[in-house]
Amino acid sequence: xxxxxxxxxxxxxxxxxxxxxxxxxxxxxxxxxxxxxxxxxxxxxxxxxxxxxxxxxxxxxxxxxxxxxxxxxxxxxxxxxxxxxxxxxxxxxxxxxxxxxxxxxxxxxxxxxxxxxxxxxxxxxxxxxxxxxxxxxxxxxxxxxxxxxxxxxxxxxxxxxxxxxxxxxxxxxxxxxxxxxxxxxxxxxxxxxxxxxxxxxxxxxxxxxxxxxxxxxxxxxxxxxxxxxxxxxxxxxxxxxxxxxxxxxxxxxxxxxxxxxxxxxxxxxxxxxxxxxxxxxxxxxxxxxxxxxxxxxxxxxxxxxxxxxxxxxxxxxxxxxxxxxxxxxxxxxxxxxxxxxxxxxxxxxxxxxxxxxxxxxxxxxxxxxxxxxxxxxxxxxxxxxxxxxxxx
Numbered sequence: 001x002x003x004x005x006x007x008x009x010x011x012x013x014x015x016x017x018x019x020x021x022x023x024x025x026x027x028x029x030x031x032x033x034x035x036x037x038x039x040x041x042x043x044x045x046x047x048x049x050x051x052x053x054x055x056x057x058x059x060x061x062x063x064x065x066x067x068x069x070x071x072x073x074x075x076x077x078x079x080x081x082x083x084x085x086x087x088x089x090x091x092x093x094x095x096x097x098x099x100x101x102x103x104x105x106x107x108x109x110x111x112x113x114x115x116x117x118x119x120x121x122x123x124x125x126x127x128x129x130x131x132x133x134x135x136x137x138x139x140x141x142x143x144x145x146x147x148x149x150x151x152x153x154x155x156x157x158x159x160x161x162x163x164x165x166x167x168x169x170x171x172x173x174x175x176x177x178x179x180x181x182x183x184x185x186x187x188x189x190x191x192x193x194x195x196x197x198x199x200x201x202x203x204x205x206x207x208x209x210x211x212x213x214x215x216x217x218x219x220x221x222x223x224x225x226x227x228x229x230x231x232x233x234x235x236x237x238x239x240x241x242x243x244x245x246x247x248x249x250x251x252x253x254x255x256x257x258x259x260x261x262x263x264x265x266x267x268x269x270x271x272x273x274x275x276x277x278x279x280x281x282x283x284x285x286x287x288x289x290x291x292x293x294x295x296x297x298x299x300x301x302x303x304x305x306x307x308x309x310x311x312x313x314x315x316x317x318x319x320x321x322x323x324x325x326x327x328x329x330x331x332x333x334x335x336x337x338x339x340x341x342x343x344x345x346x347x348x349x350x351x352x353x354x355x356x357x358x359x360x361x362x363x364x365x366x367x368x369x370x371x372x373x374x375x376x377x378x379x380x381x382x383x384x385x386x387x388x389x390x391x392x
Contacts, residue, residue, distance in 0.1 A: 002056055005222055008229040009053040015236040016046040035186065036093050037084035041193065044077050045232065052225075061123040068118035071149050074204075075110035078160035079103060081190075081197055085167045088186040106156055113149035116142045150208045157201045164194050192235045199231040275316050283320045286310040287332070296336040299361045303329045337361045338375040341368070345380060346387045353380045 020042050051070040054060045079099065087093045120142065122129035134142065168190055203224050210220055290310055295301055306329070307314045321327055327335075337360040344356045357368035357380075372380050 005056055005225045008225050009049045012049040012229040012232050013046050015233045016042045019236045019240050035087055037080055037087050041080045059125050062121050063127045064117050065121040068114040072111040072114045074153055075107045078157045082160045082163050085164045085190050110152050113145045116145045189239055196232055196235050203228045280320050283312055291336050296333045297361045299363055334371045335375055338372055345384050
């Protein structure tokens with residue numbers, strides 16, 4: 001039984017670490033994004049399974065220490081998931097300082113409640129030192145703090161799950177309305193991780209009830225391990241599979257976006273395409289009309305997001321851009337951004353060039369200056385000077 005549980009925890013740790021390696025391994029061109037709180041979440045999950053594995057080994061020392069560390073670190077998992085939800089919807093990783101004081105107080109209280117059990121750590125194969133037996137009052141105190149810690153955890157997690165579900169629902173509804181600028185893969189990952197955290201919370205609830213009512217392992221430990229590890233491994237496998245599937249499609253789109261010189265699409269590249277002239281005309285019209293919706297002002301805009309907005313196939317849109325308009329996607333978007341920048345430079349002389357660059361979708365002033373010079377034949381400062389302002 002112990003061997004089976006140990007194998008389950010080893011599989012869970014391996015799957016989490018494997019996904020950490022593939023989560024940002026997409027090949028191709030274009031911006032890459034690593035979500036720091038997703039990585040931190042996976043580290044916490046892996047660490048929790050390692051601690052459970054250590055407690056399960058008959059000869060492992062320091063079992064009380066591992067139990068205390070497991071209980072203390074569990075208070076970080078749900079907040080980390082909430083920060084990941086904010087990270088993918090706010091476009092930038094929120095600072096840990098953004099955690100409200102009440103949230104920090106709950107985490108600190110939970111960690112403090114594990115100190116009595118950690119203080120009884122013994123570097124032998126048992127939870128307690130047989131040569132230093134605690135008094136009944138001390139044992140009652142230790143068990144009482146552990147129960148309080150478990151109860152606090154069972155109250156904490158639902159709050160964060162509800163907060164994550166509100167974020168997920170809000171932005172999934174936006175995606176259905178074709179107004180979202182959020183990576184749908186990240187929202188899908190968030191939904192699956194919510195399921196993992198909820199499952200682990202249910203397992204923790206039954207573990208607490210089991211310990212309080214029965215006090216000894218009656219064989220349910222393997223059931224709890226199967227539930228916790230099974231769901232986690234299944235979800236991680238689904239996430240890794242989706243990442244790989246998107247990678248294959250993204251590599252093809254990258255070839256369309258970056259490897260075809262503007263205005264010089266090889267005649268054989270789309271030789272087998274079934275794209276007819278009415279469809280091409282419709283795509284050209286929609287692409288031109290999309291500029292009025294100001295999608296290009298989103299710094300994270302991708303071809304896939306544009307196609308979601310205009311309800312067209314990404315490969316067909318890429319073909320029309322290359323063959324009919326003689327331009328690739330990112331050049332098209334940069335041209336639209338530069339036109340918006342020209343209007344802003346002329347209309348708002350008090351705004352800094354950096355502010356305008358960020359408003360029209362560029363991530364830095366240097367990138368904006370280079371694109372502006374390429375498309376306008378001058379720098380933004382020179383353009384502003386020609387329009388009657390000294391620039392800044």
